[in-house]
Amino acid sequence: MSNRLGIDIGGTNVAFGIVNTEGELVYTNSLSTKDFSSPEDLAKKIATILSSETKETFEEIGLGAPSVNVASESIEHAPNLNWGEIIPIKEIFSKVFTPPITIINDANAAALAEKHYGEAQDLSSFSVITLGTGVGLGTCLNGQLVLGASCLAGEIGHFVIRRAGRECNCGNLGCLETYAGSDGIVTTAKEKLEFSSGGSALNNLTPSNLTPLEIFNAARKDDPVSLEVVDAVCHDLGYALSGLVNFMDIETIFLTGGIANAGNILRRKTEKHLKSYVLPNLRSRVSLKMTTLDQSTSGILGAVAAITEKSKMTIN
Numbered sequence: 001m002s003n004r005l006g007i008d009i010g011g012t013n014v015a016f017g018i019v020n021t022e023g024e025l026v027y028t029n030s031l032s033t034k035d036f037s038s039p040e041d042l043a044k045k046i047a048t049i050l051s052s053e054t055k056e057t058f059e060e061i062g063l064g065a066p067s068v069n070v071a072s073e074s075i076e077h078a079p080n081l082n083w084g085e086i087i088p089i090k091e092i093f094s095k096v097f098t099p100p101i102t103i104i105n106d107a108n109a110a111a112l113a114e115k116h117y118g119e120a121q122d123l124s125s126f127s128v129i130t131l132g133t134g135v136g137l138g139t140c141l142n143g144q145l146v147l148g149a150s151c152l153a154g155e156i157g158h159f160v161i162r163r164a165g166r167e168c169n170c171g172n173l174g175c176l177e178t179y180a181g182s183d184g185i186v187t188t189a190k191e192k193l194e195f196s197s198g199g200s201a202l203n204n205l206t207p208s209n210l211t212p213l214e215i216f217n218a219a220r221k222d223d224p225v226s227l228e229v230v231d232a233v234c235h236d237l238g239y240a241l242s243g244l245v246n247f248m249d250i251e252t253i254f255l256t257g258g259i260a261n262a263g264n265i266l267r268r269k270t271e272k273h274l275k276s277y278v279l280p281n282l283r284s285r286v287s288l289k290m291t292t293l294d295q296s297t298s299g300i301l302g303a304v305a306a307i308t309e310k311s312k313m314t315i316n
């Protein structure tokens, strides 16, 4: 196996790095996504930086991004990227880079990072849930990444948990993401504050500081409103994940993404609700774990792992 370049395009940052033949990251860098008005400009900038900053070469490229459709080799309708509705990302990067490119959805990249570099190396059936603006899922079942008929498997964020619930970007009502994504968590906090009799630590925050991590922090200090919000979020996550466990006998679910930085309170409460819903004979087996991977580079590792797995991801 030769050196490989991994590129992880996110709504906020683009991380990229080179992994050597021993599987070690020997070069990393990152850019702000919003600095680029087009993916063409981004590809050219990455190429320029690599040629000026490192002597490491690479023979293959893995590229992870949100809303990637492996079949069409495009980013489709990504809500957090302002580069158009359909972005033929592989074609665009192929015009700048000569080595072959493997593309992958970011949640699937998170699952492959866990499988190749994290704590899922000995697990056959596990999932990674990515918690941030959106809620994504990557699953390996019996050792194989689950892509689905149209390569769109893993949209747990759009699992409807409440009939006639909150309006979602996707056009449906009551999707998990509208309650457990970052905007959803803040909305729940605002709703609960409106009906509380004051006295919450959240009232002392300016609107821009009312973030999921601040809400989890306040809950850790026993702020009653924050505890209610956190319990509601963890309930909804646990409920949605219990379906996954019951349908597919998933043994471990890893938490990653910005909101996973909330730490053990999120893990513990979500696991409690998850276990309350799963079948009794799966209850003792299933567990929820925090990723142990460094989140600033795990997307790079996942994109690189996609190169290794690409023969298993052939689309017919």
Ligand SMILES: [Zn+2]
Residues within 6 Å of the ligand: 157, 158, 168, 169, 170, 171, 172, 175, 177
């Ligand atoms: Zn939705």
